[in-house]
Amino acid sequence: MRATAPATPTHTPVPKRSAFARTLPFWLLLPGLLIIAAIQLYPSLFTFYLSVQRIEPGTGRYVFRGLDNFARLLSTQQFQESLAHTVLFLGGYCAFTLACALGIALLLRQRVRLSPLYITLIFVPWVLSDVVAGVIWRLFVVPEYGLFSPFFANPDLFGGSRGISILTSPAAPSILGDLPFPPAPALIFLMLASAWKILPFTTLLILAALQTVPQEVLESGSIDGATGRQSFRYITLPLILPTLAVTLFNLTLGGINGVGMVFSLTGGGPGTATEVLSYLLYSIGFARLDFGLAAALSTLMSMLNLVLVVSTLRLTGVQED
Amino acid sequence: MATTVKSLTPSPFHLPKRARSVLLNLALILVCMLMLFPVFSTLVLSFKQQSDVRSLPPRLFPCNTATDTFDLAACRFFGEGYERVFLAKPSPNALLGFQITGRIFSTYLPNTVLYAFATAFFVTIISAMSAYVYSRYRFRGRRALMIALLVLAGVPVLTMLLALQQTANGIRRIIPGYEERIFMIIVYVGLELPFAIWVVKGFFDTIPKELEEAALIDGCSRFGALVRVVAPLATPGLMSIFLLAFVNVWNEFIVNYLLMSKQNLRGAMYGVFDFIAQSLSSYNALAAACVLVMVPVIVVFLFTRRVFFRAMVDGAITG
Numbered sequence: 001m002r003a004t005a006p007a008t009p010t011h012t013p014v015p016k017r018s019a020f021a022r023t024l025p026f027w028l029l030l031p032g033l034l035i036i037a038a039i040q041l042y043p044s045l046f047t048f049y050l051s052v053q054r055i056e057p058g059t060g061r062y063v064f065r066g067l068d069n070f071a072r073l074l075s076t077q078q079f080q081e082s083l084a085h086t087v088l089f090l091g092g093y094c095a096f097t098l099a100c101a102l103g104i105a106l107l108l109r110q111r112v113r114l115s116p117l118y119i120t121l122i123f124v125p126w127v128l129s130d131v132v133a134g135v136i137w138r139l140f141v142v143p144e145y146g147l148f149s150p151f152f153a154n155p156d157l158f159g160g161s162r163g164i165s166i167l168t169s170p171a172a173p174s175i176l177g178d179l180p181f182p183p184a185p186a187l188i189f190l191m192l193a194s195a196w197k198i199l200p201f202t203t204l205l206i207l208a209a210l211q212t213v214p215q216e217v218l219e220s221g222s223i224d225g226a227t228g229r230q231s232f233r234y235i236t237l238p239l240i241l242p243t244l245a246v247t248l249f250n251l252t253l254g255g256i257n258g259v260g261m262v263f264s265l266t267g268g269g270p271g272t273a274t275e276v277l278s279y280l281l282y283s284i285g286f287a288r289l290d291f292g293l294a295a296a297l298s299t300l301m302s303m304l305n306l307v308l309v310v311s312t313l314r315l316t317g318v319q320e321d
Numbered sequence: 322m323a324t325t326v327k328s329l330t331p332s333p334f335h336l337p338k339r340a341r342s343v344l345l346n347l348a349l350i351l352v353c354m355l356m357l358f359p360v361f362s363t364l365v366l367s368f369k370q371q372s373d374v375r376s377l378p379p380r381l382f383p384c385n386t387a388t389d390t391f392d393l394a395a396c397r398f399f400g401e402g403y404e405r406v407f408l409a410k411p412s413p414n415a416l417l418g419f420q421i422t423g424r425i426f427s428t429y430l431p432n433t434v435l436y437a438f439a440t441a442f443f444v445t446i447i448s449a450m451s452a453y454v455y456s457r458y459r460f461r462g463r464r465a466l467m468i469a470l471l472v473l474a475g476v477p478v479l480t481m482l483l484a485l486q487q488t489a490n491g492i493r494r495i496i497p498g499y500e501e502r503i504f505m506i507i508v509y510v511g512l513e514l515p516f517a518i519w520v521v522k523g524f525f526d527t528i529p530k531e532l533e534e535a536a537l538i539d540g541c542s543r544f545g546a547l548v549r550v551v552a553p554l555a556t557p558g559l560m561s562i563f564l565l566a567f568v569n570v571w572n573e574f575i576v577n578y579l580l581m582s583k584q585n586l587r588g589a590m591y592g593v594f595d596f597i598a599q600s601l602s603s604y605n606a607l608a609a610a611c612v613l614v615m616v617p618v619i620v621v622f623l624f625t626r627r628v629f630f631r632a633m634v635d636g637a638i639t640g
Contacts, residue, residue: 028451031447032451039481046487112342128360139362149379257479306475313468
């Protein structure tokens with residue numbers, strides 16, 4: 001990160017100002033820059049460095065191995081499986097959350113007197129931690145005694161009695177060959193729980209966008225004879241589309257990176273049915289201690305995230321004055 | 322007029338205004354109930370006694386009798402789950418005559434309180450300092466720095482943990498007796514800063530420059546103007562950043578879990594995670610642990626919701 005040249009708003013030198021006053025912006029920026037460089041920038045670069053290295057057995061030294069780690073990672077079955085889980089999870093999670101959030105936001109957009117109260121109540125799940133949310137949903141499906149356990153143990157719905165809880169029952173045989181579809185009930189449950197947690201935030205974003213749709217345009221639309229559906233399709237939707245896209249990127253980011261809920265809800269199981277990329281990263285890097293492989297996966301995930309972030313920036317067109 | 326925007330509501334197009342409003346409220350109440358149900362059922366579960374936890378078929382309320390499935394008079398609520406979390410033991414030396422030996426309360430929650438307060442404090446101050454410069458000065462590289470902040474905020478924490486853990490191990494080797502809690506707080510501050518700087522810059526941008534200029538003309542120094550004029554006006558915004566950082570750190574699990582090698586330095590979320598394995602089938606105790614660690618943040622949120630929404634919508638739309 002480049003050092004910032006201190007600059008004052010006025011370029012005419014004012015003799016009586018002290019050196020401290022002239023360099024004030026630099027001193028104000030310094031702590032933030034130092035901490036961010038140490039905690040965010042350095043680890044990112046170090047991870048990238050690790051991803052092209054391998055620890056030499058015996059000596060424990062790092063040796064340059066080029067893209068070896070990446071090749072190793074892409075060829076493991078575990079990676080392919082968790083990539084598939086992640087894609088399935090993200091698809092269901094994003095679609096379900098966006099649909100629900102749009103519906104709730106449209107309800108809240110109507111002028112209801114109690115709207116602030118409803119928004120506050122709907123928002124409670126968002127302030128819970130991933131771990132607590134995971135445990136709460138886990139308690140629904142613990143073997144036998146969970147409120148939803150009888151539902152998931154129902155052989156008519158989930159084909160044969162494959163265990164007493166979705167925390168233990170494996171996925172049905174795949175109908176799409178290599179792609180694990182349909183996913184294990186536990187993965188669907190994880191989707192549902194994650195969607196519940198993020199739904200308030202998504203709703204708020206969409207609601208904020210809906211409120212920027214000018215009332216006059218909608219009114220003139222209705223004077224011209226547009227039905228409710230038409231004015232949504234041709235006025236509201238085009239106007240909130242950028243926000244919907246940003247929201248989608250936010251959801252994808254959160255979905256790829258979220259791991260707390262996997263930990264507390266399913267622990268990656270049953271088997272590896274809910275092992276998504278972020279959980280795989282944990283198990284490679286921190287349980288199996290294969291640093292090179294974990295760094296390669298980290299780098300891939302960071303790249304993916306960067307693409308998403310840059311697209312979001314493009315869409316919002318961050319134009320700072 | 323309000324009939325124009327209701328496309329996806331359950332088609333109350335030609336209903337009278339009154340009926341429409343009733344339908345709308347019913348729909349929203351239903352949504353609220355669905356969203357709050359998991360929290361509510363956990364609360365109920367935490368007050369059940371062990372024999373009701375293990376009732377088959379599972380019941381939401383422990384209110385069944387031999388003849389009825391639900392009888393309000395027969396409801397049985399106990400503090401058994403909470404006792405298992407607190408594990409209070411009588412101790413003559415303690416202030417109240419007993420000592421809490423449950424690890425969530427004796428170890429993990431105090432750690433979390435420390436991490437959350439310290440992080441929120443430093444994030445607020447440092448982000449205010451940086452954001453002031455980004456908002457008021459123009460210099461080369463300013464735009465690049467701001468974009469870099471956003472990009473860094475988008476790098477997933479998990480991918481940096483490996484390197485941070487190596488750093489922590491390195492520091493531990495070099496400085497034998499160093500305080501790991503300080504490292505934890507610095508990490509949290511670094512992770513929260515990029516987003517916080519953007520949000521606070523947004524708040525500063527809304528404060529008119531003329532106020533500061535007036536102070537400068539009256540002989541105030543630039544730093545004095547920041548402390549005396551800008552900071553007080555930005556207090557609501559800074560408070561929202563404080564709260565957001567506080568709640569984020571309170572709820573954080575994975576960074577703390579992987580960076581702190583010693584159990585007694587970990588926070589409340591680790592306590593809950595650890596409790597999953599410990600409590601086996603005492604689901605009432607597990608629920609009680611959840612209730613105890615989530616109630617503080619829910620209370621903070623309910624009292625300060627306006628401040629919360631503001632920081633989040635501002636932050637989410639720019640970043």
